[in-house]
Amino acid sequence: MPMILYRTLIAAAAAVAIVLGGVMLNYATAQGGRPDVHFVPTPQQVVDRMLELAKIQPGDFLIDLGSGDGRIPITAAKRYGIKAMGIDIDPDRIKEANENAKKEGVTDKVSFKQANLFEEDISKANVITLYLLERLNAKLRLKLLSDLKPGSRVVSHAFSMGDWKPDTHELVDGRSVYLWTIPAKKAGAPVDRRGS
Numbered sequence: 001m002p003m004i005l006y007r008t009l010i011a012a013a014a015a016v017a018i019v020l021g022g023v024m025l026n027y028a029t030a031q032g033g034r035p036d037v038h039f040v041p042t043p044q045q046v047v048d049r050m051l052e053l054a055k056i057q058p059g060d061f062l063i064d065l066g067s068g069d070g071r072i073p074i075t076a077a078k079r080y081g082i083k084a085m086g087i088d089i090d091p092d093r094i095k096e097a098n099e100n101a102k103k104e105g106v107t108d109k110v111s112f113k114q115a116n117l118f119e120e121d122i123s124k125a126n127v128i129t130l131y132l133l134e135r136l137n138a139k140l141r142l143k144l145l146s147d148l149k150p151g152s153r154v155v156s157h158a159f160s161m162g163d164w165k166p167d168t169h170e171l172v173d174g175r176s177v178y179l180w181t182i183p184a185k186k187a188g189a190p191v192d193r194r195g196s
């Protein structure tokens with residue numbers, strides 16, 4: 001092959017790679033990043049029990065980290081009349097959750113935000129719900145301990161928090177549900193860095 005043709009082909013391939021790379025980057029940015037776990041909804045019976053275990057009181061503020069179709073915040077607002085929020089990285093899930101909140105008549109109490117759950121301020125919540133993965137729960141431990149006030153409740157469907165001892169662990173229709181309470185912050189106490 002003549003050298004000039006060879007160089008032209010290499011330049012063309014490089015240009016295609018750059019354009020494709022840009023398109024893929026734009027796509028990932030538009031999506032707000034890749035989900036760490038895909039959407040699988042918590043069955044309603046399990047949602048109901050998670051909220052019972054959290055012993056929700058008037059004035060509580062719930063955040064579901066990775067909120068999917070919004071069923072946990074929506075149920076919390078409908079059944080307990082509290083304000084609730086869902087955070088999800090997937091814009092399609094946020095759209096669906098907003099539509100569901102509208103259908104259920106709770107848009108005055110519930111909001112959804114497209115964001116990476118690891119980067120959001122969750123300090124205003126005193127109830128956190130999770131249906132993620134064991135390793136994502138582990139990664140969240142330090143954030144939960146540092147952001148949440150003592151007495152805040154964390155409820156997880158299916159996955160534990162490693163060696164954090166739960167206040168309650170029970171099976172609901174064969175699925176594990178865990179509850180932890182954020183302990184008082186002790187001056188000079190060692191910080192749990194295992195999840196960081």
Ligand SMILES: C[S@@+](CC[C@H](N)C(=O)[O-])C[C@H]1O[C@@H](n2cnc3c(N)ncnc32)[C@H](O)[C@@H]1O
Pocket residue numbers: 034035036037038039040041042064065066067068069070071072087088089090093115116117118130131132157
């Ligand atoms: C297993 S689903 C749980 C949905 C809902 N919480 C429920 O229990 O029905 C996990 C959700 O987390 C979202 N997700 C995954 N990684 C995320 C991240 N880094 N930040 C925010 N949301 C994320 C997914 O898009 C998905 O909707």
